[in-house]
Amino acid sequence: MKDAATMASPAALASPDAYADAVATAVRAAAAYYADGSTPLGDDEYDALVRAIEAYEAEHPQQVLPESPTGKVAGGAAVGDVPHSVPMLSLDNVFSAEELESWAAGLERRLGRPVAAWCVEPKLDGLAVAARYRAGRLTQVLTRGDGFAGEDITHAADAVLGLPGRLTEPVDIELRGEVLLTQEQFEHANAVRSEHGATPFAHPRSGAAGTLRAKDRPYRIELTFFAYGAVGLPGLDHGELLDRLAVLGANTAAGTAADPRRCTTLDDVRRRIDAIAALRDALPFGIDGVVVKADALADQEEAGSGSRAPRWAVARKLQAQHKVTRLLGVEWNVGRTGIIAPRAVLEPVVIDGVTVTYATLHNPADIERRGLMIGDQVFVYRAGDVIPRVEAPLVDERTGAEQPIAFPQACPRCGDAIDTSEQRWRCVRGRGCQAVASIVYAAGRDQLDIEGLGGTRAVQLVEARLVADLADLFTLTREQLLTLERMGECR
Ligand SMILES: [Zn+2]
Incomplete structure (x- = not known):
């Protein structure tokens, strides 16, 4: 942490x-x-x-x-014209264990007693929505907007998994929760968008926001809802409320590795926050923090709310895994098997405590799909041990000074042709590319200085399977060499 x-x-x-x-x-x-x-x-x-x-x-x-x-x-910033039944508030943030402690101490001072119990749950990195049910049927879905009025996004509800059209009981309630793209849904969404010639989403949250607002798209992108609150289910502590929501058929974070848990001491809260933070990279959805709530309804009611946020809940923010930086260039590296892989050179940026200077770009088709240019501001994603990757350019931030990315015309290592028939480009020499390049290098004047062993000859040696690596040069026999074209005996 x-x-x-x-x-x-x-x-x-x-x-x-x-x-x-x-x-x-x-x-x-x-x-x-x-x-x-x-x-x-x-x-x-x-x-x-x-x-x-x-x-x-x-x-x-x-x-x-x-x-x-x-x-x-x-x-x-947000707008919307449908009034909320009860304001949808934000959460105050804390950024360290110390800030969490002083926030909790402040709450307990206000209550004049220790908080009975805490509930610790993941802070999902999506969009807050309110879903209204009448007699158990979904009637309207709203964004948070400015907290007092939101935008009607009912048209998008069909594509939101975990947000049932019908609850298991005919109740009049409003679910509160988060709509997001899981990692799998995000990757699928970008594949579908590419097929339709649309720009890929920069990251899951912007993808979820765009998808909820979009109308009349020629393709379908599925999202996922997680409930974490409700209006119209009085008398329940927070943990009990989450259980009730699940019984009614709403998806909750229960059953995920970051499931909401009741903690009785602040030490337990801290340990659970650390555990969720450690699990972060393995979760199937993005989180940007951990939410700590007073679990008991009595504590919540007595603490009340300020104009912006409830006093009985707080978000312990985690460092972002997406950062914006500049694409300075693209390097083309040839692997052992001849695969020619582009790599982004970035203006160094610290993501989750690690300085990132390079990121993967997968293949040339991927570069074209993402519409990247040198000089672009780009979203870079890094999680745990995963190789950082460039996700998308911030097209609106372009200044006009951006340059197209130059694709290599010949193998950058041996100079031979490139096979571009597959998504991953490959030197036509395949594994031989490295052998040729290393032999030519070793035979050079500053190394072994072998006269007559240039590019053409090295290619011949490799193609005749006489030499696979440098060591083979030292065991070549005269007879083997004589089998090569244009390699006659001295007279
Ligand atoms: Zn090559």
Whole structure:
């Protein structure tokens, strides 16, 4: 688990101008994020920026700009025209074990007693929605919007797994939860979009946002719903509520490796957060934190809510696994079997504590599908031991100075032709490519200095299967060499 010191730390804003710039940047990022899930800033950078803005506003309360994102659900960016039955609030964030501890201490001071029990559950990286049921039938689905009114996305409900059209009982309730693309759904969605000539989604959250809003697409993309709350099921502690939702037929995070758990002490809470964070890379869906809630209804009711967030729940944020950086170039490396693989050279970026300088680009078709250009701002994904990969360019951020990516015309190692008939390009020499290249190199003047052993001859030796690697050069016999074309005896 990363602590506060390794999270992106907000730089202090030194002047009213710097503050105004920071507000403008945050407003722009929040607008993009809530429009289609994209953002010119990574999540960590956005959080750090908002924290810097908050710090400045605490010092200069008379200078607070009305458009400031602080204290607003969705950074004040989201829109919608259907009023919510009960406001859909955000969660306050903490970024370290220490901040979590002081948040919990504050809650217990307010209650005047220890919190009876905590519930710890994954913070799903998707879009919050409200799903209304009448007599057990799904009637309307809304986005969170600004927390008070949301957008009607009922048209998208059919494609959302785990959001039943009919509950197991004829109740009038509203489910609250998150809609996301699982990793598998995300990969499938991008394959389908590529087939239809559409740009791949930059990452699962923007894919989910775009899919929920889209109408009349010629293809279907499935999403998944996870319920974590409800309106209209009174009298239940949080854990009991989740159990009830599952009985009614809604999908919950129960049964996943990050299933919600009741913890009686803050030490248990910390251990569970660490466990979920460690599981993160193996989960079938993205999480961007862990939510800690007071489990008992009595504690929740007594703590109440502020204008933006409930006081009885908090999100312990984890570092983002997607970061935005710049694509500086593409290298073409030839593997042992002759596969020619492109690799992205990136402006170094720290993702989840590791500096990433290179990322995989799979193959040339993949580059074309993603529409990448040199100089693009790109989303890079890294999780655990997985090789970092470039997911998509931020097309809206282009300046016009971006350059097309040059594909090699000849094998970058031996100079022979490239077989482009498959998705993965390959040197026509296959495994022989490396042998030819290494023999020519070894025979060079600065190495073994073998006269007459240039490219053509090396190719002959390899093709005649006389030489597979460097060591074979030393055991070649005169008779073997005489079998080669144009290799006569000296007279
Ligand atoms: Zn080659």
